[in-house]
Amino acid sequence: xxxxxxxxxxxxxxxxxxxxxxxxxxxxxxxxxxxxxxxxxxxxxxxxxxxxxxxxxxxxxxxxxxxxxxxxxxxxxxxxxxxxxxxxxxxxxxxxxxxxxxxxxxxxxxxxxxxxxxxxxxxxxxxxxxxxxxxxxxxxxxxxxxxxxxxxxxxxxxxxxxxxxxxxxxxxxxxxxxxxxxxxxxxxxxxxxxxxxxxxxxxxxxxxxxxxxxxxxxxxxxxxxxxxxxxxxxxxxxxxxxxxxxxxxxxxxxxxxxxxxxxxxxxxxxxxxxxxxxxxxxxxxxxxxxxxxxxxxxxxxxxxxxxxxxxxxxxxxxxxxxxxxxxxxxxxxxxxxxxxxxxxxxxxxxxxxxxxxxxxxxxxxxxxxxxxxxxxxxxxxxxxxxxxxxxxxxxxxxxxxxxxx
Amino acid sequence: xxxxxxxxxxxxxxxxxxxxxxxxxxxxxxxxxxxxxxxxxxxxxxxxxxxxxxxxxxxxxxxxxxxxxxxxxxxxxxxxxxxxxxxxxxxxxxxxxxxxxxxxxxxxxxxxxxxxxxxxxxxxxxxxxxxxxxxxxxxxxxxxxxxxxxxxxxxxxxxxxxxxxxxxxxxxxxxxxxxxxxxxxxxxxxxxxxxxxxxxxxxxxxxxxxxxxxxxxxxxxxxxxxxxxxxxxxxxxxxxxxxxxxxxxxxxxxxxxxxxxxxxxxxxxxxxxxxxxxxxxxxxxxxxxxxxxxxxxxxxxxxxxxxxxxxxxxxxxxxxxxxxxxxxxxxxxxxxxxxxxxxxxxxxxxxxxxxxxxxxxxxxxxxxxxxxxx
Numbered sequence: 106x107x108x109x110x111x112x113x114x115x116x117x118x119x120x121x122x123x124x125x126x127x128x129x130x131x132x133x134x135x136x137x138x139x140x141x142x143x144x145x146x147x148x149x150x151x152x153x154x155x156x157x158x159x160x161x162x163x164x165x166x167x168x169x170x171x172x173x174x175x176x177x178x179x180x181x182x183x184x185x186x187x188x189x190x191x192x193x194x195x196x197x198x199x200x201x202x203x204x205x206x207x208x209x210x211x212x213x214x215x216x217x218x219x220x221x222x223x224x225x226x227x228x229x230x231x232x233x234x235x236x237x238x239x240x241x242x243x244x245x246x247x248x249x250x251x252x253x254x255x256x257x258x259x260x261x262x263x264x265x266x267x268x269x270x271x272x273x274x275x276x277x278x279x280x281x282x283x284x285x286x287x288x289x290x291x292x293x294x295x296x297x298x299x300x301x302x303x304x305x306x307x308x309x310x311x312x313x314x315x316x317x318x319x320x321x322x323x324x325x326x327x328x329x330x331x332x333x334x335x336x337x338x339x340x341x342x343x344x345x346x347x348x349x350x351x352x353x354x355x356x357x358x359x360x361x362x363x364x365x366x367x368x369x370x371x372x373x374x375x376x377x378x379x380x381x382x383x384x385x386x387x388x389x390x391x392x393x394x395x396x397x398x399x400x401x402x403x404x405x406x407x408x409x410x411x412x413x414x415x416x417x418x419x420x421x422x423x424x425x426x427x428x429x430x431x432x433x434x435x436x437x438x439x440x441x442x443x444x445x446x447x448x449x450x451x452x453x454x455x456x457x458x459x460x461x462x463x464x465x466x467x468x469x470x471x472x473x474x475x476x477x478x479x480x481x482x483x484x485x486x487x488x489x490x491x492x493x494x495x496x497x498x499x500x501x502x503x504x505x506x507x508x509x510x
Numbered sequence: 511x512x513x514x515x516x517x518x519x520x521x522x523x524x525x526x527x528x529x530x531x532x533x534x535x536x537x538x539x540x541x542x543x544x545x546x547x548x549x550x551x552x553x554x555x556x557x558x559x560x561x562x563x564x565x566x567x568x569x570x571x572x573x574x575x576x577x578x579x580x581x582x583x584x585x586x587x588x589x590x591x592x593x594x595x596x597x598x599x600x601x602x603x604x605x606x607x608x609x610x611x612x613x614x615x616x617x618x619x620x621x622x623x624x625x626x627x628x629x630x631x632x633x634x635x636x637x638x639x640x641x642x643x644x645x646x647x648x649x650x651x652x653x654x655x656x657x658x659x660x661x662x663x664x665x666x667x668x669x670x671x672x673x674x675x676x677x678x679x680x681x682x683x684x685x686x687x688x689x690x691x692x693x694x695x696x697x698x699x700x701x702x703x704x705x706x707x708x709x710x711x712x713x714x715x716x717x718x719x720x721x722x723x724x725x726x727x728x729x730x731x732x733x734x735x736x737x738x739x740x741x742x743x744x745x746x747x748x749x750x751x752x753x754x755x756x757x758x759x760x761x762x763x764x765x766x767x768x769x770x771x772x773x774x775x776x777x778x779x780x781x782x783x784x785x786x787x788x789x790x791x792x793x794x795x796x797x798x799x800x801x802x803x804x805x806x807x808x809x810x811x812x813x814x815x816x817x818x819x820x821x822x823x824x825x826x827x828x829x830x831x832x833x834x835x836x837x838x839x840x841x842x843x844x845x846x847x848x849x850x851x852x853x854x855x856x857x858x859x860x861x862x863x864x865x866x867x868x869x870x871x872x873x874x875x876x877x878x879x880x881x882x883x884x
Contacts, residue, residue, distance in 0.1 A: 203821075209779065212551055212770065216548040219548075298688075298689070300689070
């Protein structure tokens with residue numbers, strides 16, 4: 106009996122030491138001083154001379170493409186900044202954690218980064234996990250800048266800012282653009298009803314298009330889901346018989362390639378109008394780029410743009426990552442790191458400051474910033490966290506993106 | 511003292527004690543600040559997954575039917591409770607009271623769905639039952655994805671087309687927004703409530719197993735024809751086990767949804783991925799072994815998080831560890847090794863040799879599973 110108790114106690118001790126052992130090693134040296142756990146958020150100041158920026162996104166699973174792009178784009182920016190001397194003299198330490206596009210995993214990733222000593226969060230990549238994480242960053246008062254989570258719910262907290270457009274903004278901008286440029290008289294809309302991004306844009310587009318009834322009317326609207334994104338003949342035939350001369354396509358480029366191909370097969374040739382998810386269409390494997398001729402897209406970034414900044418970024422990105430062409434997510438992340446840098450330098454953020462101090466400084470600094478980056482010039486932020494920048498309209502001519510005026 | 515008790519009572523006490531000791535240890539560590547943020551954040555999910563594993567073990571281990579739709583019941587509980595909490599966020603001010611009502615509602619709704627699904631499903635056996643439960647799990651998830659629910663001064667609005675079809679007054683607010691799900695659920699879950707729910711779950715399941723009904727359920731598992739011939743009502747007992755299992759999954763769902771501020775039904779959290787994950791907890795913990803389910807749920811939830819240090823390789827290592835665990839658990843060599851050097855052996859050197867009885871019990875379950883072609 107005695108032996109039993111002794112061995113039980115020993116086993117218990119082993120478990121305790123294993124768990125608290127993790128605490129010591131992961132806590133970046135501050136665990137001893139952290140005191141009560143409630144204060145851990147504000148007490149997580151990293152000792153040393155680096156500014157620790159963390160990022161979260163999916164690098165495994167179905168949305169891995171976007172997380173990977175953000176990770177690479179941000180890393181590129183961090184390396185450049187560090188090579189040029191860092192933020193106000195202190196180098197950046199960057200760490201990326203996987204969340205598998207799952208809210209629960211995202212919170213775990215956030216906690217892991219907090220244990221590492223993260224001071225600023227550049228993330229998360231996708232919307233649903235991002236909302237779960239904003240609740241935590243808001244409680245900890247950590248500055249958060251998301252490159253690509255585009256829902257409006259993401260910026261409900263005052264410490265969260267966006268680099269990308271919100272979904273409603275894209276929908277409204279598209280509807281207005283078609284109206285003011287008189288691109289069409291009869292518009293058809295195709296959207297992915299199982300995708301938050303696509304649906305968000307669609308809903309706002311429909312609202313705004315009612316105000317544009319002077320120039321065009323929406324003659325047909327059809328939906329598809331993630332399970333039914335291979336055959337669009339039914340929808341396209343409907344559009345054709347409704348006499349649509351423009352199809353609004355708020356979804357990603359992989360699907361758009363299929364749509365364009367099938368439209369060509371039934372000899373349906375309206376103007377296809379895409380949003381930022383359409384960027385990448387020219388890079389789809391086995392896709393005849395002639396089909397994309399005259400496709401219009403409203404996007405903040407295209408990899409083929411001719412300005413010096415974009416070309417420099419694309420060349421560096423290709424060199425660093427096996428000749429992969431960067432997508433918009435990578436550009437957003439690249440911009441995000443530079444936005445943090447500019448805001449931090451402006452407000453005098455230094456390594457070793459507490460997270461809530463940094464948050465307060467950056468929150469003030471970012472609203473006064475006018476930032477020129479890859480995804481827009483003269484980007485400005487209001488206190489609610491949404492970015493204000495002009496969408497660029499691009500049209501595909503001779504297999505290349507050209508700016509539309 | 512423990513020696514003079516019935517074997518089942520002793521085993522149950524060890525299970526309760528394990529949970530309570532783990533709770534006290536963790537609370538002490540948290541209050542002294544020696545636990546990482548990661549572990550602290552995982553405490554509530556660990557409770558939720560333990561409840562799920564225990565409740566699925568009731569269906570798989572005790573009733574002996576392979577259910578692949580367990581996450582569906584969790585989904586029902588999560589959405590119903592989160593919607594309730596969000597609607598009543600201002601009208602019921604006491605956080606704890608609101609959460610308790612939400613949990614009860616989640617349990618009742620998941621139980622009702624369990625009964626509704628049980629009626630057609632429990633007429634099937636073995637593989638067919640597994641496939642149909644898988645389908646029902648997916649149906650529940652997809653239905654959740656198209657539901658729009660809003661509240662305004664006139665009452666509750668509901669539709670399945672799009673948010674603007676709700677036709678709400680200007681003061682309306684959307685509760686469930688289709689595929690976007692629910693955002694802004696109040697954060698009511700905490701570790702203490704999680705452990706209390708786990709203890710209640712254990713109490714329900716362990717008492718059921720050792721009751722007259724439990725013996726009837728196990729008789730059905732072992733030989734349904736023999737059970738029927740001695741007058742056991744097959745439908746009644748199957749339904750009892752299945753609906754209790756669903757109800758407890760609903761409770762776990764409520765715990766899960768009140769721990770995150772967003773809730774969307776994806777295949778990751780409420781689809782078949784999750785169902786399989788729960789089944790893995792049950793199988794690796796030992797089919798029919800309640801204590802094992804909890805331990806497996808904890809280890810397998812912690813592992814991928816603790817492996818974050820090895821970054822790109824973590825999914826690979828996780829898979830290898832799963833295989834290693836499986837070998838350790840059920841290969842003849844693994845069983846042999848455990849019987850020679852296992853903790854059970856060390857603990858019971860002086861007492862009756864438990865490993866032998868455990869061994870025969872296990873062999874029995876394996877045989878039972880084999881018969882169904884699982």
